[in-house]
Amino acid sequence: MTDVSKEQVLERLRTVRGPDMDGNIVDLGLVSDVFISDGKAYFSITVPAERARELDPMRAAAERVVKEIPGIKAAMVALTADKRAASGPAAARAPTPPPPGRGAAHDHAGHGHAAPGQPPQRAKSGIPGVGAIIAVASGKGGVGKSTTSVNLALALKANGLRVGILDADIYGPSMPRLLKISGRPQQIEGRIIKPMENYGIKVMSMGFLVDEEVAMIWRGPMIQSALMQMLREVAWGELDVLVVDMPPGTGDAQLTMAQQVPLAGAVIVSTPQDLALIDARKGLNMFSKVEVPVLGIVENMSYFIAPDTGNRYDIFGHGGARKEAERIGVPFLGEVPLTMDIRETSDAGTPVVVSNPEGAAAKTYRAIATRVWQELEAVQGKGNRGAPAIVFE
16 A cells, blocks of 8 residues: 555645635645544644534545545544634633532532522423433534533443433434434324433434434524423433533524523533634533533543554644633543544444443543543532432522
């Protein structure tokens, strides 16, 4: 096999048009340093954070043209946030959530109380049989939130808990593919439906109800109604924890979800670079506003270990999420490396926690799951697995 040079990859990437069909991604300076190891190419494309989801086809095109190069077996391409976004006035105005990630109306045990001088508010009702609901969220798309969600859920299961997962990304449901589940859920009585299941966890997703090619053109009230049906009209049975894979971003749909679901806590997923952290702060602020405890931050794509040399490369920087967690006083849950194995197994519907349970990546997810559960028990007080009582001002 002929060795492929970085210059060959960049030359092929010059065929990929930039945002708004303006120039190409290389000459526009959007492509990071290219790393090639064992026939696999790794690089990122810098885009404005608010356009990450819109520009994912550009990322897919870059991946496709690189994989067509003779000698390239695979390509891992990520979208990263535009650093210029950090200097905008919105970033300067972003408030810092109160440490340690719990709203001001919560005491140290995480019990809901009204703030001083405010009357008590009615808590949101829990889901029968479900001990706790946690959200996995990110300020923007493209940071590996869904992959983190599914491996976290599987790791909690591997740690001995009864686990379900709700795919709340109406526009881009990914759980059917990530968990290799097809078909339609069964309606068992009235409007109650039976969740799908694989690898020992129960799953509900809009992807089971709508064909993958169908474009979801829904407004806020329709999204809210669909999410509440998937949450409250599903026979979840007895679960210790229900993981909610939140939609990326912090718009109305995400805020409504955070307000309507009786969340016991949230996990924020970010990549290491400063600009992805700006978007992560938006997620932190959103949960702070609705008095949902932040259980911690996961740094995804934290570093890369070359399989042929064992050398470590910090492709997207390193340690930014840990520093951010320390700065605002929330737990740092762990670093997930950038590996082709995680991506390939996720795409194949056999996540690393089940396909290679003794591997380094699976052990990382299990350690993160242990920390998440410890934080959740601390929030709920004395390990109470009853329905959480989240109170709003």
